[in-house]
Amino acid sequence: MxxxxxxxxxxxxxxxxxxxxxxxxxxxxxxxxxxxxxxxxxxxxxxxxxxxxxxxxxxxxxxxxxxxxxxxxxxxxxxxxxxxxxxxxxxxxxxxxxxxxxxxxxxxxxxxxxxxxxxxxxxxxxxxxxxxxxxxxxxxxxxxxxxxxxxxxxxxxxxxxxxxxxxxxxxxxxxxxxxxxxxxxxxxxxxxxxxxxxxxxxxxxxxxxxxxxxxxxxxxxxxxxALKRLLEKSGKADSREAAKLFSAPRIDAAKCSGCALCPAVSPTGALQSQGEGGTLRLLLNAGACTGCRLCADICFMNAVTLYEAASLEEIFPTPAKTLFSRKNDPRAFDTWEDKLSGLINAPVYRT
Structure with a gap:
């Protein structure tokens, strides 16, 4: 061929x-x-x-x-x-x-x-x-x-x-x-x-x-x-059944160690992390999430799962919403390099 x-x-x-x-x-x-x-x-x-x-x-x-x-x-x-x-x-x-x-x-x-x-x-x-x-x-x-x-x-x-x-x-x-x-x-x-x-x-x-x-x-x-144009045509503000066809990540607070590996590997930037005043926040832009599952695959605590979004509006690119927030956990490290270094007991360098 x-x-x-x-x-x-x-x-x-x-x-x-x-x-x-x-x-x-x-x-x-x-x-x-x-x-x-x-x-x-x-x-x-x-x-x-x-x-x-x-x-x-x-x-x-x-x-x-x-x-x-x-x-x-x-x-x-x-x-x-x-x-x-x-x-x-x-x-x-x-x-x-x-x-x-x-x-x-x-x-x-x-x-x-x-x-x-x-x-x-x-x-x-x-x-x-x-x-x-x-x-x-x-x-x-x-x-x-x-x-x-x-x-x-x-x-x-x-x-x-x-x-x-x-x-x-x-x-x-x-x-x-x-x-x-x-x-x-x-x-x-x-x-x-x-x-x-x-x-x-x-x-x-x-x-x-x-x-x-x-x-x-x-x-x-x-x-x-395409979805934006279709919503404009229909004039319907919310469509919960159709939205079940799209996925977004969910984080189990009881399992999450706060390592911030998931936003570090997010290929689309759908997951982001913020650390202010001793508080870790994980943010989600559902519009950028393709359901690739990489965040769930790399989570060694099995804290990340994918679920069905609640509405079509949720998957549109809007200001990222807080997915998870809590005071820094003593098990957590400042960066994913530090976390990985602790796991393998060897220095890790970004190249």
Whole structure:
């Protein structure tokens, strides 16, 4: 397969790279070709197995997998062009689609934030057309689950939406084609990326080196933007059932040692710490929380858990609210370096 369709792994964004305690397996679990594997708790990408379906790019909570040949800008431009007309059909390759459609590498590329953005931009009917025997049919439960999430949100906000999956009638046997594509990828040397994709990869690599280490992923910003527009359309101030689809951390005061490790490793800055007048405060900006679970994974006291947010407004970027507050605990240290140093009985230096 041509390298153009294959994603780029942005290692410094990956939760597995950021902390060895991370339990994230989102991309590994969804990859239909086992092109993404974990070895010694590190994520490895077997490019020769990748078919470029884009499934991994839609589930990564930190946007660590990027598709250079199918950019977010291209999809957003297509949505802004087609959504105001009221109906959009997203089609996978070889689905036998006719008429106007937005072609995707796979329907698995379409995450909840993209579907919500389509609705926010004016789409009232959305069709998802897949090919029999394709990866989309194998992972149809993933697609229908995303549909249900969008449907619940729109129902809570009293916004009309018809959303359905459609089984296409391809001119080729998609299952047979996929088998031979896999076989060819295994037997033939990989083709080089096109000059356009090589340029895109270089641009992405440069951006990754320059971007802040702590950042809110584009997919999260897109979700927040779409939800704000939908709330403005509905005029409904609160939606508790729809909000249960989103997570935020909770801290058990009885277990927390006050080490402040969780805000130190937060990849989006959703958790922050403040120490004033002998009091430790942990703050939460729920709008920046992607539910990556890293705060819970690294907590050696098992004091952090994820729960369902109480309202849609809670996940919007607002002044951070106090999640936890108390006088400094004698077990706590001023910084996470001090805490780690005490745990391993050796000096720790930030590099």
């Amino acid at each position: 041509h390298d153009d369709a294959k994603p780029l792994l942005a290692g410094r964004r990956c939760l597995r790279t950021r902390h060895i305690s991370s339990t994230c397996t989102a991309c590994v679990d969804i990859c239909p070709e086992e092109a993404l594997v974990l070895k010694e708790k590190r994520l490895l990408f077997a490019a020769s197995r990748c078919t470029g379906c884009g499934a991994c790019t839609s589930v990564c909570p930190e946007d660590a997998l990027i598709a250079p040949a199918f950019t977010s800008k291209a999809l957003e431009d297509a949505l802004r062009r087609e959504a105001p007309q009221g109906r959009i059909v997203f089609a996978a390759p070889n689905a036998g689609a006719t008429g106007k459609k937005i072609l995707l590498p796979s329907l698995l590329h379409l995450s909840v934030d993209w579907i919500l953005l389509a609705v926010a931009l004016g789409a009232k009917e959305i069709g998802l057309l897949y090919a029999p025997g394709s990866v989309d049919e194998e992972k149809l439960s993933v697609i229908t689950n995303r549909i249900e999430i969008v449907r619940k949100i729109c129902a809570e906000l009293h916004l009309p939406l018809e959303l359905e999956t459609l089984r296409g009638a391809p001119k080729v046997d998609a299952g047979r084609r996929r088998f031979f594509s896999r076989l060819g990828a295994a037997l033939e040397p990989r083709e080089a990326s096109s000059p356009q994709t090589q340029e895109a990869r270089s641009r992405i690599a440069k951006t990754l080196l320059e971007e802040p280490f702590v950042r809110v992923p584009d997919s999260r910003l897109r979700l927040i933007h």
